[in-house]
Amino acid sequence: MSAIRREIPSAILSLIGIALLLAFFTTLGFFQELHGILTSWVPIISGCSVGLGFLYMTYAQWMNYQRNKNLNNLIYLIVPLVFFAIFFGTALFSPGNTNSEAYQWLYYHIYKNVGGTVYAVMFFTLASSAIRTMRLFTRDPTGGFRFRLEAAALMFGGLIYTMRQIPLFQVYIPGIVELGEWIMLVPNVGGGRAAVIAAALGAITVGIRTLWGKERATAEVE
Amino acid sequence: MIKTGTYLDLLLFLVMVATTYYYFSKTKDPEWKPFIRHIPALDAIKEGVGKSVEENKPVHFAMGASGGQLYSTLVSMTLTALAFLRYLAIMCAEYGARLIVHMPYQTESIPIIEGTVREAYAFAGKPELYRREDLRYYGYGSLTWTQGVTASYAEEDVGLNLSVGIFYSDCPISLEMAHIMGGMNIGGTGRWIMVYAFAMMCDYVFLGEEIYAAAAQISKDPIMLTGILIEEVGKFFTYIMLFLGLVLNAVGVNVDVLFSL
């Protein structure tokens, strides 16, 4: 009984992974075909699972309301369902589905707008975090000042490249454009490349461990 | 039979596999214990859970709005986030802290996330503390996710916020809001382009690859610990490639062609 719960799924995972590796490294036709079939399957498998999201959301809101029956919680329970119905109904019943004028109108004025605004809000949260982080000196308990090299490096990269992109600074600070581009193309590339290489090695290690059947999340969890 | 243009990939891959084999066989020796440098952010997780219990606030775990990618090139980060989730859930169960998991929008990852949390509570011996309604789902895309997470922070307050996983332009809001609410922020991602947000907003940060090393360390499992050593060999191999490339280019070999093998 345990094999069907643990070992068999684990073995399926490893076999599929190895088949894809063979499809990449070798010219064997069988694996190329298998690669095509599997990659056409995965969007279907994941597509079938979308209902789970709706269930978990509704369940969490429902339990929240059960625990504390006030007006706010009732709103959080009902509003998503109403908007779900509006969007889903419009998509389902308008001719052309999601390409219909009615759906595009909803999509443009609500979805795109909220998306844009969420990005816009990040300007503010990033600004406040920068104000907090970009401090060159801290007071130590004795009352002296301590220079923070890493904050200075962060500030150097961050502020100069910001200035490079603001028209006013381009006009009044000569050379800021060149300096900004230099930061982006030289030190940034140096640090960034090392980080990318290191993270890639980490990812591959996890990948090999997973194929080996030793990764806990895929091998031991039931 | 071997596809041209993949020789070097294959060599690197085989080096990693051979190293994995070598270290996996080493773990059979119970005496064997590798040295691994200390990662400060790890102690902070324990401290944060303790603080949450003290202040009677929940612990939040976020793995990114699209942190549930199972069949993309970022799958390793999802699995690493799950390792953190397991560790955190066990600790929360032991300390009696409430854990709220903000699930990514990829619904296909929900089963594995729920499985991880449920198993962790059972492992800690407190399966009765597990509550399904504390697995939150917010719909498609990062915009609704950030909004939902922020709303949860505001309503339920934040003791510790651990954010490890795949982050795009969603973390700058959630992390800063957790900070403003007075929560302790710990986190990191393997996507270098977003690490800046963690470095600036978190109290403790895992810089890029550190999440993989940290995930290995928290597991206390020798098999997972070997991961760090395998990566280390990969890094030395990279240094060797770099050095050989420089030497060969200096003596006039066409490195562009050589590295395209």
Place this chain on the structure above:
Amino acid sequence: MAADLIGGFIGTLFVISVMSMLWRDNLFFRFGQAAIMGATIAHYIFMNFQSVYKNGIIPLMAGNVMFVIPILLGLLMYTRLSKDIAWLAKYPTSVLVGVGTGVMITGTLRGQIIDQVKQTVLDAFTGINGIIILVGVVTALSFFLFTKEHTGALGTCVKIGRVFLMISLGANFSGELIWYLTQMIGRLMYILNEFVWPLLGA
């Protein structure tokens, strides 16, 4: 015309709802959040149903019996809801992670390691900037060494590496900051062009 104005009005309400969170948590923000949550789930479900129908059901109807497997696997995901048969959900997950791992390993080796090393080597022979990049790569990579304490010569190397990493973080930060600033200005322009000016003009 009226539809556009109403659209502008609704859009403006949602913009303000999202922004209001910066001031403090409030009912208006919660309403917007709940609404958009329902809307995006509907969008996601509809798009996925369409895709499953087009890529799975239609080929199945056309006689390609193989497609019954992914559809069944997809449905197995729902076994997670019951405690007793939850383990069945491991099967679809294993297929997905198996494909993911294969794709990840093959996609990462060249693009993120070999090509990065190659480019560093080639850059190093182009002048002083190339040398700086090389120093950055070597020292920053040393920061990610975990089996040695960062003291002595390695410590110095790591310190230099961290400076490179921090500059890189700063540059990434400012690239995004300006982009978000543009988005904010874009939202203000939307409010003015789609709602305020039409309202005043009407």
Place this chain on the structure above:
Amino acid sequence: MATARERLAKARRFYQIIWALCLIGMFIPLVYPLGLPVKVSEPVKDYYEAIANLPEGSVIAVSFGASAALLDEQEAQFLATWKTIFQYGHKVIFYCSTQDAPIIIQNELAEVNPEKYGYVYGEDYVILPYSPLGEAGQAAFAKSIRSIYSADIEGTPLDNIPLMKDIDSYKGIDLLIYEYTSCTDVEWVIRQWVVPYKTKVLIMTLGCCGPMAAPYYPTQIQGFLSGSGAGTELEVVSGNPGPGAAMSDAKNLGMLPFFIAIIWTNIKPFLGRED
């Protein structure tokens, strides 16, 4: 001694003041344009001159891969570029490589109104529909347009369109303007147009993609626009005012409170104030 909670509330108030000042700074120029100075950079100047110096009636192809979500960043570039092209009387072939692109280009041309410049659809400009081109598609387009497109966006076969009659490959195209939003796509145009055919190429892209395009300038690409700032610069150098000017002012004023706050937090400890 302030408690942690009070300190937190105080910090939040401080941030909120900065946020409000930034917002006001962005808002003012949108209502009252200030016309703060803009410096035109070399790539933009060259971009403008590459279009201006073509003989009248030259054929320009525009590979258009815009995305609606990223339009704020690029709208100024687009409008100023179309106006500049029409102003010098060049013929244009727009071809779309993203799903959003056909809608965007039609909306924009409705705003710019080519007819005002004496243009006739089909004779002076033409829009080809969406096709998921990718690198292979760009290569195929350069070799034979008809291998990718059989008809224009309205469904008229290419052979019935006067402008397209004698044009089927890179040979009929005097200048390519390449627009993209995924930073590495710049390599496609270098590999598929510049290297094999020595086509003159201009680039329009996002601000964050600028540094990746810069190494190819000026040897392989004649000029490039990256980000909304470059759009504003093109408006200035070509004398076609558009949305970029207000945006540039809004950027200037919106960012000032942020810089002042950073300077303030850095000198504050020296003034003996507590953190």
